Amino acid sequence: MTPLLEVRNLSVAYGAIEAVRDVSFVVEPGQIVSLIGANGAGKTTTLRTISGLLRPRSGEILFKGKPIHKQPAHETLANGIAHCPEGRRLFGRMTVEENLQLGAYVRRDTGVEADMKRVYDLFPVLGERRHNKAGLFSGGEQQMLAIGRAMMSKPTLLMLDEPSMGLSPIMTQRIFDTIKELQAAGTTILLVEQNALAALALSDHGYVVDLGTTTLDGPGHDLLANEGVRAAYLGEG
Incomplete structure (x- = not known):
């Protein structure tokens, strides 16, 4: 089956500063996929590039098997990718x-x-x-x-960037419950979230982004159990 979204060896720069280098991941239809990592790791830049707000220096972005990394943002939206x-x-x-x-x-x-x-x-x-x-x-x-x-x-893929930022624990839980409802109704979700514990618990698959590069991936529950991930992003160890 063709992935809904495939990012291949993506590199993005702001002038001479390379914010993303060699990021690769896939999002299958119906999944919640999370990107986790420290602040400045390149997660937001990745979403902005997928949505057409930025142009990659190199690499490809495929949506439903077709390249979209050269099209303008309004066409990306019309094709079924929404960016919150x-x-x-x-x-x-x-x-x-x-x-x-x-x-x-x-x-x-x-x-x-x-x-x-x-x-x-x-x-x-x-x-x-x-x-x-x-x-x-x-x-x-x-x-x-x-x-x-x-x-x-009416997106096929909804990208959410830090939806819990600045919210109370009760409101955060409500937002995450809503994300699950949207998935159950048929929307695929790509999630960037500072609360790595909640994001991985919610996700079918997760990717760790470190210094602009994807360094680790696996099912959300597997990453939750990974000692290195727990020490680096979940405040343990």
């Missing part, structure tokens, strides 16, 4: 509903209203406050809206 970025990046002066409508801007089908209702069913607080400005929401509510906005493009 670190820091949420909402339009704070716009309402919940307006943010969600912007998430669907590449669509030309008639199912937008039904998918907006699905977001409100998933996150009832957004439905209750649909006419409120996004900038007035708490961090957890903004994260719900950011995920909902990404889902409005």
Whole structure:
């Protein structure tokens, strides 16, 4: 079976500074796959390159077997990859509903209203406050809206960058429960997450990214049991 997403020997630089070098991984349909590693390891850069916001220096990115690393971001989104970025990046002066409508801007089908209702069913607080400005929401509510906005493009692959950042433990658990719900509904997830323990426990497969390179991979539960991973990223050892 062809992987949904395949990243081959990806290298990305900011000027003379190489942020990612020789990163490779695959995401199979229906999986939750996590990228873990220290701050500055190149995880966010990898997601930004997959989504078309950055161009690789070398390597390939294949989606459904076809190369996408030279196409612009709006085409990547239209082809089925949505990116929920670190820091949420909402339009704070716009309402919940307006943010969600912007998430669907590449669509030309008639199912937008039904998918907006699905977001409100998933996150009832957004439905209750649909006419409120996004900038007035708490961090957890903004994260719900950011995920909902990404889902409005009806993605096959949803990339989430640090969805628990700055959230309380209760809200973090709610976000992770939602990620499992999205997987159960048929969405494939690529997850970058500072909480490596929670990410690996949630994931079908995980990859360790160190200094811009993938150094280790395996099923999430296997990486959880790996002594080196536990010492380096889970605060043990």
